[in-house]
Amino acid sequence: MREIKLINIKKKYNKRIILNNINYTFKEGNIYQIVGSNGCGKTTLLKVILGYIKHGGFVENNFDDYSYIPDKINFPSFLKVGNYIKIIGYTKGLDEETIKSKSDKLLNLYNMNNAINYKLNQLSKGMKQKVLLICGFLSDVDLYIFDEALSGLDKEMQKQFMNYIKKLKIEKKTIIYTTHYEKYFRGLYDVKITIKDGIINEKNSKSTS
Amino acid sequence: MKKIASLHLEYLLNKMNIFVFSICTLIFSIAISSNLIDVYSSTSYKNKSEIYLEGSLILFEIFSVILSCFIFSFNFLKEKDEYRYLCVKKEDEKKLFLIKKIIVSLMFLYFFELINLMVLLLMGYLGVYRFCISSIYHYKIFFVLLQVIYYGFLSMFLVKLCNNLFTIMLPMLGKFMSLYLVDSKNEIAKLITFLFPSSANGDLSNVFFICIEVIVLFYIVIYLDVTKEY
Numbered sequence: 207m208r209e210i211k212l213i214n215i216k217k218k219y220n221k222r223i224i225l226n227n228i229n230y231t232f233k234e235g236n237i238y239q240i241v242g243s244n245g246c247g248k249t250t251l252l253k254v255i256l257g258y259i260k261h262g263g264f265v266e267n268n269f270d271d272y273s274y275i276p277d278k279i280n281f282p283s284f285l286k287v288g289n290y291i292k293i294i295g296y297t298k299g300l301d302e303e304t305i306k307s308k309s310d311k312l313l314n315l316y317n318m319n320n321a322i323n324y325k326l327n328q329l330s331k332g333m334k335q336k337v338l339l340i341c342g343f344l345s346d347v348d349l350y351i352f353d354e355a356l357s358g359l360d361k362e363m364q365k366q367f368m369n370y371i372k373k374l375k376i377e378k379k380t381i382i383y384t385t386h387y388e389k390y391f392r393g394l395y396d397v398k399i400t401i402k403d404g405i406i407n408e409k410n411s412k413s414t415s
Numbered sequence: 416m417k418k419i420a421s422l423h424l425e426y427l428l429n430k431m432n433i434f435v436f437s438i439c440t441l442i443f444s445i446a447i448s449s450n451l452i453d454v455y456s457s458t459s460y461k462n463k464s465e466i467y468l469e470g471s472l473i474l475f476e477i478f479s480v481i482l483s484c485f486i487f488s489f490n491f492l493k494e495k496d497e498y499r500y501l502c503v504k505k506e507d508e509k510k511l512f513l514i515k516k517i518i519v520s521l522m523f524l525y526f527f528e529l530i531n532l533m534v535l536l537l538m539g540y541l542g543v544y545r546f547c548i549s550s551i552y553h554y555k556i557f558f559v560l561l562q563v564i565y566y567g568f569l570s571m572f573l574v575k576l577c578n579n580l581f582t583i584m585l586p587m588l589g590k591f592m593s594l595y596l597v598d599s600k601n602e603i604a605k606l607i608t609f610l611f612p613s614s615a616n617g618d619l620s621n622v623f624f625i626c627i628e629v630i631v632l633f634y635i636v637i638y639l640d641v642t643k644e645y
Contacts, residue, residue, distance in 0.1 A: 257506070258500075260642070271504070272504065274500055274501075275500075276497065276500045278497070279497040279498050279500060279501070280426075280494060280495055280497055280498065281498075282425040282426045282428065282429065283428065283429040283430045284425075284428055284429075285425045290425075293418060293421060293422050293425065294422070294501055294502065296418035297418050297419055297422055297501070297502035298501075298502065327430070341501055342501075
């Protein structure tokens with residue numbers, strides 16, 4: 207069974223302790239919800255898992271591939287939505303046919319079919335978030351990591367996102383996400399992780415229901 | 416390689432880069448025109464081509480360095496690099512991602528430099544009677560095109576270190592001081608002109624040192640990028 211093992215993870219920003227000696231194992235096939243107040247270390251924890259930041263302790267990650275969707279990125283000024291998705295697909299090593307079939311489905315799902323010829327700098331925050339999600343879902347991987355995936359999405363799109371996550375859950379994908387919109391994810395996650403004062407508390411959804 | 420490179424190019428073709436380049440080219444063209452007017456009012460014994468080229472190449476050098484510092488700092492800020500989350504997953508890919516971005520940025524910069532050079536030469540051919548470029552000016556152009564790599568990498572190094580756009584003030588101020596102090600003989604002036612090369616002191620030994628400095632800066636930037644958080 208594949209897993210991500212966090213061993214004695216410590217992280218400080220200046221003198222502020224963000225993650226304090228964390229030991230935890232993320233197991234394959236589960237959905238993990240990470241919550242906590244602003245600045246508690248949710249994004250930091252995700253970046254530690256992915257090896258994007260320096261930290262104390264060790265991370266043992268034996269997933270071969272993953273898809274990470276950050277809370278925001280900058281987009282090119284003059285590129286069109288369709289072309290951007292295509293280029294991102296190529297950089298993920300996908301062939302043209304796969305990109306086309308996958309992006310068509312996702313564009314349809316997120317109601318973005320009409321926006322395919324829009325320039326990225328003309329998009330609203332919510333539409334940019336949708337493009338980001340489409341890019342994240344392009345490749346078929348076993349581990350998906352989302353940082354505030356719902357931010358900027360309207361209710362309809364939030365629902366669509368939830369449905370897609372449910373589909374991934376059926377396919378036994380591992381999903382780790384951070385959110386401030388806890389109520390939307392009710393009943394979806396297997397494990398809820400709360401970060402407070404650098405320490406994480408785990409709550410298993412099955413044991414609480 | 417091609418796909419990541421085209422992604423970098425799309426990101427480089429942003430509004431800010433285009434705006435800065437347009438402003439630089441506009442001011443450069445005005446400055447060159449003004450230089451052209453000066454050529455005809457000059458009573459120097461040198462021929463008109465030489466007077467024009469000496470003045471214009473200094474302008475070309477200054478604008479090239481400004482453009483290089485800007486391109487290699489603004490586009491390498493942490494927040495401008497966030498798209499790497501979508502395509503970089505392994506440690507090796509991190510390095511390759513940056514190397515490709517540096518190569519594409521250099522090509523992008525040289526494209527703009529070429530346009531400025533074309534403006535310079537076109538105005539020379541149109542405005543100076545019997546315009547010709549002697550080999551010493553070929554060498555000066557080569558030296559300018561080499562030193563923009565150095566100033567670009569220096570700016571990129573400072574941005575990777577501090578993640579602040581204001582750090583480009585250092586190489587730019589250094590460049591202006593170096594141009595001002597080029598005839599000074601004291602040790603401090605020599606150090607400044609060594610650290611911030613200009614075509615006025617661009618002999619062959621300086622070319623060698625610039626190449627060494629460029630290679631060292633390249634490795635430091637790669638090291639900083641791989642070890643620093645993003």
